[in-house]
Amino acid sequence: MSDRIVFQDVSKFYGEILGVNRVNLSIPPGVTSLVGPNGSGKTTLMNLMTGLVRPTRGRVQVLEYTPDEPEKLFAILGYSTQFDSFPKGLSGFQFVSSYLRLAGKDSDTADQLAWRAIERVGLSDAAPRSVASYSKGMRQRIRLAQALCRNPRVLVLDEPLNGLDPLARAEMIALFRAVAADGCYVIISSHILHEVDAISDQVILLSNGYVVAEGQIHSVRNEIQEHPAQILIRCNRPREFAAKLMVNEQTIEVRIHNDERGLLIKTRDPDRFYLTLNHMAMNGIEIESVAPADDDVNSVYEYLIGNDEVVR
Amino acid sequence: MILLWWMQIRSVIRLEMKKTFFARRGLWIYILALLPLLLFMGHDFVMSREQARRQRLASQSERQLTYPDLLGVQPGMTGQDVIARLGKPPRRYHWNERRQSDPTSLVLVLHESFHYSDGTNDLYVDLADGKVTNANLREGYNLSEDIVVFAGVFQFFYLRLAIFFGCLGIFMNLFRGEILDKSLHFYFLEPIRREVLMVGKFLAGLLATCIIFGTSELLQILVFATNYSPNVRDLYLYQNHGLASAAAYLGVTVLACLGYGAFFLASGMLFRNPILPAAGILIWEAVNPFLPSLLQKFSVIYYLKALCPVDIPSPPGTSPVLALLVSNSDPVSAPVAIMGVVVVAMLVLYVSSLQVRRMEINYTTE
Numbered sequence: 001m002s003d004r005i006v007f008q009d010v011s012k013f014y015g016e017i018l019g020v021n022r023v024n025l026s027i028p029p030g031v032t033s034l035v036g037p038n039g040s041g042k043t044t045l046m047n048l049m050t051g052l053v054r055p056t057r058g059r060v061q062v063l064e065y066t067p068d069e070p071e072k073l074f075a076i077l078g079y080s081t082q083f084d085s086f087p088k089g090l091s092g093f094q095f096v097s098s099y100l101r102l103a104g105k106d107s108d109t110a111d112q113l114a115w116r117a118i119e120r121v122g123l124s125d126a127a128p129r130s131v132a133s134y135s136k137g138m139r140q141r142i143r144l145a146q147a148l149c150r151n152p153r154v155l156v157l158d159e160p161l162n163g164l165d166p167l168a169r170a171e172m173i174a175l176f177r178a179v180a181a182d183g184c185y186v187i188i189s190s191h192i193l194h195e196v197d198a199i200s201d202q203v204i205l206l207s208n209g210y211v212v213a214e215g216q217i218h219s220v221r222n223e224i225q226e227h228p229a230q231i232l233i234r235c236n237r238p239r240e241f242a243a244k245l246m247v248n249e250q251t252i253e254v255r256i257h258n259d260e261r262g263l264l265i266k267t268r269d270p271d272r273f274y275l276t277l278n279h280m281a282m283n284g285i286e287i288e289s290v291a292p293a294d295d296d297v298n299s300v301y302e303y304l305i306g307n308d309e310v311v312r
Numbered sequence: 313m314i315l316l317w318w319m320q321i322r323s324v325i326r327l328e329m330k331k332t333f334f335a336r337r338g339l340w341i342y343i344l345a346l347l348p349l350l351l352f353m354g355h356d357f358v359m360s361r362e363q364a365r366r367q368r369l370a371s372q373s374e375r376q377l378t379y380p381d382l383l384g385v386q387p388g389m390t391g392q393d394v395i396a397r398l399g400k401p402p403r404r405y406h407w408n409e410r411r412q413s414d415p416t417s418l419v420l421v422l423h424e425s426f427h428y429s430d431g432t433n434d435l436y437v438d439l440a441d442g443k444v445t446n447a448n449l450r451e452g453y454n455l456s457e458d459i460v461v462f463a464g465v466f467q468f469f470y471l472r473l474a475i476f477f478g479c480l481g482i483f484m485n486l487f488r489g490e491i492l493d494k495s496l497h498f499y500f501l502e503p504i505r506r507e508v509l510m511v512g513k514f515l516a517g518l519l520a521t522c523i524i525f526g527t528s529e530l531l532q533i534l535v536f537a538t539n540y541s542p543n544v545r546d547l548y549l550y551q552n553h554g555l556a557s558a559a560a561y562l563g564v565t566v567l568a569c570l571g572y573g574a575f576f577l578a579s580g581m582l583f584r585n586p587i588l589p590a591a592g593i594l595i596w597e598a599v600n601p602f603l604p605s606l607l608q609k610f611s612v613i614y615y616l617k618a619l620c621p622v623d624i625p626s627p628p629g630t631s632p633v634l635a636l637l638v639s640n641s642d643p644v645s646a647p648v649a650i651m652g653v654v655v656v657a658m659l660v661l662y663v664s665s666l667q668v669r670r671m672e673i674n675y676t677t678e
Contacts, residue, residue, distance in 0.1 A: 014674065052497055052673040068669075074503035081501075083675065085494035089330055101323040102502040102509075104316045146498075 002063055004028060005049065005154065005185060010058030012044050018209040019044035023058070025204065025214060027187065031180045033196040034189040035301055036206030042189040043082060045206070046156050049187070050079045062154055063185075075103070077154040078147035082162075084139060086131045092142045093118065093127040096149050103150065117149035118142075122171060136163035144172070154185040161195060173199050193298045203297055207305045221295045227303045228252050229270040230293035234262040236286045244280045248273070264293060317508050324499075324512025325519065332482055332520040337489075341481045344474045345528040348465050352535040359453070359539050363432075366452060370431035374399030377430040385447040391439050394426060401426035401437075432541065453540055455548055459557075462536055463622035466529075466561060471616060475525050475568045476594065482521055483576035484586045486513040487668075497673045506668045514577050514661065521569035529565045533558045553621070560621035567619065567653045571612030574657035578664040581671065615652040618644045 005027040012019035020041035034042040047053040048060050051067030060066065065073040086095060097114035105113065118127045121141040126134065131142060140163045147155060157176070161169050176199055180186045190196050196203065203220065205212040213220045221229070235241050242254045242263055250273045253266040267273040270292065277290065293299075332338065370377065377398060385394055395401070405425040413419040426437040432453075438446040490496035499509055537545050537554065548554040572593075579589035600611045608614045644652065 047673065050501060052500060054670070054672060070500065071503050071505045071508075074501055079501050081497055083494050083497060087327070087331070087490075087495045087498065088493070089334070098323070098327055099498055099502055101326075102320055102499070102504050104319045104323075104503075106319075150503075 002061055005063065005187070006059075006061045007045070007048070008059045008061075010048060010055045010060055012041075012048060012053060013056045019053070020048070020206075020209045020211075023211050025211065027185065027204075028202070029180070029183050029185050030201035031176055031186045031188060031199050033200040033203045033297070034187065034206060035193065035196055035203055035297060036212075036305065039208075040206040040305075041209040042206055043158055044209075045204075046079065046081075046158050046187065046189060050074075050077065050156060052079075052081075075150070076152055077156065078150060078152035079156040080140075080143040080147035080158060080160055082158040084136070086139070086142075088132070089130070091128050091130050092123060092134065092138075092145075095131055095142060096146050099146060100149055113149050113151075114145075117145040120148055120175060121145045122168070137165060137168060140164055141168070141172075148179075152184070154187070155179055156187045158189050159191070160188060161190060161192060169195065193296075193301055197297045200297065203300070205301060205304055212304045213300070217297055217300060218295055220300050221292075224300065224303050225268075227294070227299075228266040228268050229273075229295070230299075231265045231267065231270060231273065231290060232257075232262060232293040233265065233290050234288040236261075236288075237284070238263050241280070241285050244285075248276060248280065250276070317505070320504050320508050321512040321515060324504075324509060325516040328486070328513055328516030329520065331489075332516060335485075335489075337485075338481060341478045341524065344478050345524050347474065348470050349528050349532050349535065351465065352462075352532050352539075356535050356539050363452060366429040366434060367431050369402050369427065369429040369434075372402035373428060377428060379430055379433060382428060382430055382433060382435040382449055385435060385437055385444065387444050387447060389444045391424060391426075391442045391444070394437055394439075394444060398426075398428050398435075401428055403427035453544060455540070455544060455552070458536070458539075459548075459552075459622055460624055462532075463620065463624050466564075467617070467620055467624060470525075470529070470532075471564065471568055471620075472597070472613065475521070475565065476572055476597070477590075478525060479517075479521055479569055479572035480576050480586070480590050483514075483517045483573045484580040484590070486517050486577055486580060487671075488580040488584075488586060491675065494675045500671075500673060506671070507665045510577070510661075510665055510668045514573065514664075517573050517577065518569055521573060522566050525565050525569060526562055529561055530558075533561065557621040560619060563650075564616050564619045567650065568612065568616055570657050571616070571653045574660040574664070575612070578660050578667070581664055581667045609652065610656065612653060612656060615644065615649040615656075618649040619646055 005025070007023045007025040010023045011021045018041075023041075023045065034045060036042055044053065048055055049062060049067065051070055051073065054067075062073055062077060065076070067073055090098065093114055096117060097110045100110035100113055101107065115124075115127075118124055121144045123138060123141045123145060126138055131139065134142065140160065144157070144160060147157065155176075160176075161172060164172060173195065176186050176188065180201065188196070188199060190199075197217070200217065202214065202216050204214045205220070233241070238256050238260060242256055245251045245254050245263070245265060250267045250269045251265055252268060255264040257263060265273070274290070277287075294303075381398055384397055389397075403426070405427075407423050409421040409423055410418045411421050421441055424439040424442075426435075426439070428435040428437070432451075434450040434452070436446075436448040436450070437444055438448070487496065490499070500506070537549065540548065549558075575593055576586075576590070579586060579593070583589045597611055597613045600608050600613055603611075
């Protein structure tokens with residue numbers, strides 16, 4: 001029995017158009033973000049995972065099931081797609097409840113589960129209203145409720161924060177973290193990198209249908225050798241400290257911050273740099289803070305893919 | 313497992329019924345289903361007015377006339393004989409004709425026309441010079457002719473056009489409509505076997521078409537039967553196989569929905585443009601009588617024609633080719649015909665079940 005979501009040499013072509021090519025992934029529990037520009041293959045990966053499209057080549061397995069067995073797979077998986085359309089004539093509650101009954105739930109159980117999911121996404125007041133009257137953010141939330149209503153072990157969310165206001169975004173991010181904390185697999189695609197940073201345990205970077213990098217942000221960042229690590233140090237005598245740092249063999253470049261209260265250091269070996277930092281910081285130099293400046297999705301994305309079509 | 317599938321099928325039917333019955337784009341299906349009913353209601357209206365006119369005429373007669381009284385008037389009788397037999401006519405017209413008896417003289421010929429009714433039938437008696445030249449008995453109803461007309465409307469309009477296109481509209485949209493609305497993925501993201509989903513959708517379509525077309529057919533039969541006096545109605549229903557015919561028409565309606573429904577469900581999954589397969593099936597069904605015997609069996613109309621309760625006689629002079637449209641060249645028994653439709657439908661549904669398993673959601677290419 002597998003405890004991972006596995007892609008084995010998966011390719012998907014839409015006619016002559018490449019969706020994704022030769023993807024090999026093994027996704028652990030926690031929040032995994034798919035990051036990449038439009039057309040990079042994020043939605044295709046999600047659709048492959050859920051059987052909405054079939055791989056041209058390769059094999060996909062979600063824990064112990066394959067997407068060819070929807071009757072088993074969707075007992076453990078919920079998917080909130082990007083398609084902004086709904087069956088006509090249903091209220092938000094009916095939408096969640098009716099599709100729950102497709103799973104074979106009786107009316108009472110379906111209603112209970114539907115209400116619980118609707119409450120989790122904060123849409124209780126609007127639930128009796130027709131979905132047709134919902135705003136974009138409300139439609140996004142009712143789709144989330146539908147994906148959550150069966151308490152799935154795997155939650156696949158395609159751009160789940162689109163259309164949500166800042167407060168709702170924060171609530172949803174907290175919700176995703178809570179779901180992941182229960183040992184679930186939360187797969188999220190997003191353009192919004194600072195939110196990905198806040199949510200993700202690991203990222204999968206995609207570009208033009210290829211997986212460019214995968215893993216924890218820090219590990220991915222460390223793998224990018226051609227871009228030295230950047231470290232921001234806040235201290236009281238930055239010029240004096242800069243002179244000392246330049247003697248250190250790990251230091252490549254030092255810039256003094258405009259406010260004369262900090263330094264930006266570039267180094268090829270951040271771990272060794274941190275070890276020697278205490279020796280250098282003496283003689284009255286007081287260090288307020290030391291923090292990596294490019295150990296985030298934003299920087300990793302920029303180094304590996306470029307900065308097109310990304311919201312920071 | 314079977315119980316679970318049944319619960320899931322019921323849930324699919326529940327979701328689909330609302331969409332099918334109240335879809336704005338399905339309005340034309342109701343119109344199509346109700347057209348023959350409107351035709352028979354119109355006929356009923358005209359017939360009831362005629363009946364009222366005959367009743368008025370009968371009440372104006374000197375005495376209550378009967379059908380044998382009217383039959384008794386024959387050419388050659390005198391006007392006095394007619395009046396002695398039927399009483400003074402309630403409607404009487406006359407005119408004079410100037411007829412040249414020889415080159416030098418004209419003779420005046422008195423023409424008369426008597427109009428009687430027994431309340432159900434009309435008798436028009438033409439007299440010339442006091443003698444009956446023509447006794448034209450027009451029956452208020454001609455049951456056997458009306459039965460053939462009903463059968464004709466059923467076979468040529470209701471079965472081949474109304475039910476055919478109605479099934480097209482409903483079954484084709486079960487999958488295709490949802491793809492166009494971009495809402496099919498909600499079904500595909502539920503823990504339900506796709507084959508079970510397909511069966512649920514098919515049964516929803518079958519239920520909807522059977523209700524729409526079955527109800528219309530039932531109403532047509534009712535309107536057809538209420539057209540007649542209670543005596544004639546009883547004669548038709550109980551002694552003239554009327555009830556059996558009504559059951560057969562309803563049965564054929566259900567089988568037509570089953571057969572055409574299966575074809576159009578498959579078409580909706582296999583083709584993006586429904587016009588082409590619909591035209592193909594329409595042509596296939598139309599040319600069915602002209603196909604080799606083996607190929608004929610792969611159509612729905614072949615079996616349905618065999619189940620229709622009334623044979624429509626070809627008008628005299630009809631070419632054998634056109635006559636084929638009416639009856640099967642290779643008649644089949646009712647059990648074989650029923651099994652035939654069911655087997656054809658099951659085969660098509662099996663193909664659909666293979667297709668639904670492979671279906672992908674890719675709205676952008678639709």
